[in-house]
Amino acid sequence: MTINVLLADDQAMVRSGLRFILEDQADIRVVAEAADGVEAIDLARRLRPDVCLVDIRMPRIDGIEVTRALAGPGVPRPLRVVVVTTFDLDEYVHGALRCGAVGFVLKDAGPALLVEAVRAAYAGDALISPSVTLRLLRHLTFAAAPVGTGPTRPLSARETEVVRAIARGRSNQEIGAELFISLSTVKSHVSGIQTKLGLRNRVEIAAWAWANHVVGAD
Structure with a gap:
């Protein structure tokens, strides 16, 4: 099993660092890099990577709109997008998740969390940096999540x-x-x-x- 990843970030040095972290893993391969949002959408639609790592602030089209275009409601064959950013502003977190992102990871969260976020996205799961999780979940209502229901069987x-x-x-x-x-x-x-x-x-x-x-x- 190899997880094919697209990197989208306007800083070449950041892309190099992310590539180094990811390709140190035997099961992950970076198949393309994009320096702006338009390029990210084009490459993602053509290559159909397993996971797209997308920065928030990029030229031409920002990461929120890239996420909406690749994974948003109504998108046929949506891709799995993980937002990787320096900024943990509420509007970015909420916007990314509501546009279909399956992860939100801060660039300073460390290599292990980045790798786990990629693997979680590939497996159909979701992961958010711990430093933003508590604040997010106290205030954000997931319309698609039946948060008011009880378990079908008691939790152990x-x-x-x-x-x-x-x-x-x-x-x-x-x-x-x-x-x-x-x-x-x-x-x-x-x-x-x-x-x-x-x-x-x-x-x-x-x-x-x-x-x-x-x-x-x-």
């Missing part, structure tokens, strides 16, 4: 711990370390939680947790 004590960790923005690796369980066990719990709650990904799990007071402010 361990599943509830995993839900709380997800709601606090923990990655799978961090959850495994905190709960002393393997990465595969974490993934199994996440899958089971999604099934019980009827949700699509970890972002919706976190939204459900905040909406239903499964987790609160520390």
Whole structure:
């Protein structure tokens, strides 16, 4: 399995850095680079990469509009877009996710989170940098997420711990370390939680947790 990735950022040095991080992984390959939004849309539509990493502030068309064009409502055969940016302004986070992004990662979040976001997007999941997750989920309502519904079957004590960790923005690796369980066990719990709650990904799990007071402010 190789995950084909498109990089879209107007700074060549940033693109080089992202390429270096990603291609250090045996299962990830950068297939194209774009220096502006128009080029990103054109390359993405022609090459159909598995994941598009898109900066917010780019010439000609910004990352929000690129995301809308590639993954927004009504787009046939939408692509998986992860926004990678220096800026964690609420308007950017909300805009990116509402336009179809399946991830929002800050450039200073570190290589491990970037790689995990790519793999999560490829797997049909979603990941947001922990530093913006709490603020986002306290205020953002996901129209598509049935956050008011209860589980079809009760969550186990361990599943509830995993839900709380997800709601606090923990990655799978961090959850495994905190709960002393393997990465595969974490993934199994996440899958089971999604099934019980009827949700699509970890972002919706976190939204459900905040909406239903499964987790609160520390």
